[in-house]
Amino acid sequence: MSLYDRFEAAFMPNYGVPPVALARGEGCEVWDVDGNRYLDMIGGIAVSSLGHAHPALGEAVSRQVATIAHTSNLFLHEPEVLLAERLLGLLGGQGRVFLANSGTEANECAFKLALKYGKTTGRTYFVAAENAFHGRTMGALSLTGKPSIRDQFGPFPVDVRFVPYGDADALKNAVTDECAAVFLEPTQGEAGVVPPPDGYFRAAREICTAAGALLVADEIQSAIGRTGHWFAHQHEGVLPDILTLAKGLGGGMPIGACVGFGAAGTIFAKGDHGSTFGGNPVSAAAALAVLDTIDGEGLLEHVRAVGSELADGIAAVDHPLLKGVRGRGLWRAIVLTSPRSAQVQAAAQRAGFLVNALQPDAVRLAPPLVITSAQVATFVTALPAILDEASHD
Numbered sequence: 001m002s003l004y005d006r007f008e009a010a011f012m013p014n015y016g017v018p019p020v021a022l023a024r025g026e027g028c029e030v031w032d033v034d035g036n037r038y039l040d041m042i043g044g045i046a047v048s049s050l051g052h053a054h055p056a057l058g059e060a061v062s063r064q065v066a067t068i069a070h071t072s073n074l075f076l077h078e079p080e081v082l083l084a085e086r087l088l089g090l091l092g093g094q095g096r097v098f099l100a101n102s103g104t105e106a107n108e109c110a111f112k113l114a115l116k117y118g119k120t121t122g123r124t125y126f127v128a129a130e131n132a133f134h135g136r137t138m139g140a141l142s143l144t145g146k147p148s149i150r151d152q153f154g155p156f157p158v159d160v161r162f163v164p165y166g167d168a169d170a171l172k173n174a175v176t177d178e179c180a181a182v183f184l185e186p187t188q189g190e191a192g193v194v195p196p197p198d199g200y201f202r203a204a205r206e207i208c209t210a211a212g213a214l215l216v217a218d219e220i221q222s223a224i225g226r227t228g229h230w231f232a233h234q235h236e237g238v239l240p241d242i243l244t245l246a247k248g249l250g251g252g253m254p255i256g257a258c259v260g261f262g263a264a265g266t267i268f269a270k271g272d273h274g275s276t277f278g279g280n281p282v283s284a285a286a287a288l289a290v291l292d293t294i295d296g297e298g299l300l301e302h303v304r305a306v307g308s309e310l311a312d313g314i315a316a317v318d319h320p321l322l323k324g325v326r327g328r329g330l331w332r333a334i335v336l337t338s339p340r341s342a343q344v345q346a347a348a349q350r351a352g353f354l355v356n357a358l359q360p361d362a363v364r365l366a367p368p369l370v371i372t373s374a375q376v377a378t379f380v381t382a383l384p385a386i387l388d389e390a391s392h393d
């Protein structure tokens, strides 16, 4: 039986069977179990920020796992303190951190902070955006505005009202002094790498401040250099009350973070929240290595430069299946004129590129932040033939 058949037989059917079995990686290249090589243009969904087998990550993780791998939250350790301080330093210094293992858990923390804030201030509902993705656990799922993954698991414990993403007037109308919190992605990721109109996030900040609601920025996909800034909210110069992080932070090791600014940092009292594995020393050491490497190798500037090359290169392709490209930095969607993203993903794979058919008409690119100009150029050069093949299947 092939690995694919064994996967199908052994796992729950929630993922379907993935099309490639990866064996190893190096930099931005990965090899499947049959020895085929691919350029990784999706980076494990914006996770593998340093690419694969980066020596800094390997050394940090190996050293930490060989020193002390786990303490639980009964005992503290230096890597978690260094990481929390480091994140706060990147965010201007004023805040408190909770470390979790994943994105959805970072959002559960934000959800509980907002629930507690609501209960103590008489605020009864939350606002989130249509098509938003905030995770799969029940709190995060209740905020997720995609009926196909949400509705069958309701009812949810909290009243969440959904507004069209990017519409500041709709947001304003939805947020009253009975709203506890507004959850927003600075650019919607799973919805198709959809940026809002300029000024939307700033408007959201003003609306929340005026109504006394917490603004929660879900930067699980958009942060840690993905857009060419440490955090996407920094593009608009807006500070949320609560920020959630995960994906790119650990460079492949599981870690999530929830940061509360100002009063939102001290909503929890002792005992209100916790996690056995959250912020474990190995993942914290990995995250420190990621942040050090982004800093040390000047990757933010690099992301802005190669991100523009990628977008300009795609935009310059003239093809009937190509409508355009959107997003920022190394976080892009190739937008198609017809719903053939699955065919594009398959054609790209045959041509030696891993991309993600995110929406029927949108293909996501989120390569490692270390991708080179030359690697970007090979993808751009291959794109017309990939689109041709995807048009004819």
Ligand SMILES: *Cc1c(COP(=O)(O)O)cnc(C)c1O
Residues within 6 Å of the ligand: 102, 103, 104, 105, 107, 133, 134, 135, 136, 185, 189, 190, 218, 219, 220, 221, 246, 247
């Ligand atoms: C991926 C993602 C999540 C969920 O993260 P998991 O680690 O899969 O739980 C939440 N919010 C956004 C914006 C994401 O992109």
